Amino acid sequence: MLLLGIVGMARSWLGRAHEVVHGGMALVCGAAALTVLVRLAGDGTDAETLALPVGLPWLRANLRLDALSAVFLLAVNLVGCLAALFGWSYARHEAEPGRVLPFFPLFIAGMNLVLVADDAFVFLMAWEFMSLSSWLLVLASHREEETRRAAYVYLVMASFGTACLLLAFGILAGQAGGYGFEAIRAHPLGAVPASFAALLVLLGAGSKAGLVPLHVWLPLAHPAAPSHVSALMSGVMTKVAIYGLIRVLFDLVGEPLWWWGAVLAVLGAITAVVGVLYALMQDDVKKLLAYSTVENIGVIVIGLGLALVFKASGVPALAALAMTAAMLHVLNHGLFKSILFFGAGAVLTATGERDLDRLGGLIHRMPATALFCLVGAAAISALPPLNGFVAEWMLFQAVLNGPLLEQWELKIGFAVIGALLALSAALAAACFVRFYGIAFLGRPRSPGAGQAREVDAVMLSAIAVPAVLCVVVGVLPKLAIAMIEPANRLTTGEGMFDAGGHGGWVWLAPASAFGNSYSGFMMFMTILILTILAVFMIHRYASNRVRRSIPWACGFTDPAPLGQYSASSFAQPLRRVFGGQIFGAREVVDMPAPGETRPARFTLEMRDPAWDRLFTPVVRLVGWLADRIEGLQFLTIRQYLSLMFFALVVLLVMVAVSQ
Known part of the structure; x- marks a missing residue:
């Protein structure tokens, strides 16, 4: 991967560098994904370690491949292979593809290194490497003001996340000072320092994953990158952050406390609902998909939280069920988010448009892209018999078993979380009905949509x-769940079917779900048979006579394409219900008086409250502190010595207290 990055830098003398880099990355990532897949299809429980003589003077670079790393490596390299394949053709349509080439392989290499790191130094170095290379990819179209702002916000949030993780690993190392993961496992912390470490990891990894209210960078940075890079950032980089959460909370920190979960x-739950509501309001296709990633991260984190609660409460079978749902959704989200971002890139290539209200009718001009995007939209909406439904069904099974816990707070809390999860699933379906209907159905709303042509076979593949x-x-x-089982046993102590799951390969019947079962195959066959039967009945008994009539167009006899139902009008009811509190939405209607010839105007203003309620006050505080600290450069020698003496006394007191 590093060699391919060097090839990307040498693009000036290598005329077809984009084909070499993307083609090479497709082969490398494909081989890595296949290797990990074979390992997971086997036993997958034996961990392999490697110590390299590099790094800090007293610490070698320790690498380790275990079952948990393998699951996430499969997700990263599978999506990386597909993104490289898509980029091989997509780069031809980019204005400056050379800005992506040096950093695309380095970005994927950084994510892989995070997943196999076995000490804090390598983990943090790889984390920062991943962040900086993705930041440079976001800056690929740096001439646009919005892109520069997105890159700046992303860099600030990435630095904040790394700082939190640095402090967390400092606490985990403890007084022994062992930064290797094996040493951290051997010296578990007490409840208070462990809770501080868990909080810092939640802030550090949660900001990278896009948890509310630390999500503000994600809908800015992900759409700014090229489409195949956006698929990597949304589909798998956020999952590397999820890996960091799992690695610390389920492996390194020791016995968890139920309130962490x-x-x-x-x-x-809050992230899932807020993310999908924001997605519903977006007219920019890539920004809609970025906010949808926030929603799906929320769904995954719900699963992790439930698994942590069940593990701490001594119910490992239910912990395995919730963890399986979370990790299966990690793999699933990488798949259907890749479809949708690649589809958005194909639409952008064919039409030059990202605004939903300037698309339409693409199902006739791009039928293959429309078909694949329909699969992605149905999957992300959790419709059976597709993969998105399976993970959310398992998550609901875990939620419904919440009343088995002893704490009354959890009994009530699980009911509320279940309701919010159901709400987010329903809103996700509405969001992607809006996305697909406006973009692919109806009539073209712009010349670009009207003249669109299907993309080439490489993009389509x-x-x-x-x-x-x-x-x-x-x-x-169950083919995918079987690969997750070793990681389940590593994190929760039990596999999902260890307590007597049954059903072979057709029925998904986890023992921890107490009798509930689901068969994707039977659902698929039922839908297929009913579809064939409906088509037969229509063709057999319906009239063959062609009937033509003028469609209803609100009283207009010659409706223009712009008179169709728009993305904004689709979202208006939900915006008016939720907009005042969640979006800070404000609608202004300027209606001319009778006799005036000027047009009526409608203005909509929306602002993420996280900016006003969290980030703006923090920026002001940092500015105030910076102004105060600036005065330190004008102190006298005596004042500097006094300040150093005071700092030394504080440090000695801290050391004495910690003993």
Whole structure:
């Protein structure tokens, strides 16, 4: 991967560098994904370690591949292979593809290194490497003001996240000072320092994943990058942050406390609902998909929170069920979000448009892209028999078993979380009905949409592969769940079927779900048979006579394409219900008086409250502190010595107290 990055830098003398880099990355990532897949299909429980003589003087670079790393490596390299394949053709349509080439391989290499790191130094170095390379990819179109702002916000949030993780690993190392993960496991912390470490990891990894209210960078940075890079950032970089949460909370920090999981589940539920509501309001296709990633991260974090609660409460079977749902959704989201971002890139290539209200009618001009995007939209909406439904069904099974816990707070809390999860699922379906209906159905709303042509076979193959996998995993989910089982046992102490799960490869019947079962294959066959039967009945008994009539167009006899139902009008009812509190929405209607010839105007203003209620006060505080600290450069020698003496006394007191 590093060699391919060097090739990207040498693009000036290598004329076809984009084909070499993207083609090489497709091969490398494909080989890595296949290797990990073979390992997971086998036993997958043996960990492999490697110590390299580099790094800090007293610490070698320790690498380790275990079952948990393998699951996330599969997600990263599978999506990386598809993104490289899509980019091989997509780069031809980019204005300056050379700005992406040096950093695309380095970005994927950084994510892989995070997943195999076995000490804090390598983990943080790889984390920062991943962040900086993705930041440079966001800056690929740096001439646009919005892109520069997105890159700045992303860099600030990435620095904040790294600082939190640095402090967390400092606490985990403890007085022994062992930064290797094996040393951290051997010296578990007490409840108070462990809770501080868990909080810092939640802030550090949660900001990278996009948890509310630390999500503000994500809908700015992800759309600014090229489409295949956006698929990587949304589809797998956020999952690397999820890996960091799992690695610390389920592996390194020791025995968890149940309230850690409760906090995670509540944050996940809020993130899911807020993310999908924001997605519903977006007219920019890529920004809509970025906010949808926030929603899906919330769903995954709900699963992690429930698993942590069940593990701390001594119910490992239910912990395994919730963890399986979370990790299966990690794999699923990488697949259907790749379809949708690649589809958005194909639409952008064919039409030059990202605004929903300037698309339409693409199902006739881009039928293959429309078909694959329909699969992705149905999967992300959690419709059976596709893969998105399976993970959310399992998550609901875990929520419904919440009343088995002893704490009354959790009994009530699980009911509320279940309601919010159901609300987010319903809103996600509405969001992608809006997305697909406005973009692909109806009539073209702009010349670009009217003149669109299908993209080439390379782009289509990159979209088709995850679409097929969405169907396969949805119809036969136990194939994917079997690969997750070793990671389940590592994190929760039990596999989902260890307590007597049954059903073979057709029925998904986890023992921890107490009798509930689901068969994606039977659902698929039922839908297929009913579809064939409906088509037969229509063709057999319906009239063959052609009937033509003028469609209803609100009284207009010759409706223009712009008179169709728009993305804004679709979202208006939900905006008026939720907009005042969640979006800070303000509608201004300027209606001319009778006799005036000027047009009526409608203005909509929306602002993320996180900016006003969290980030703006923090920026002001940092500015105030900076002004105060600036005065330190004008102190006298005596004042400097006094300040150093005071700092030394404080440090000695801290050391004495910690002994």
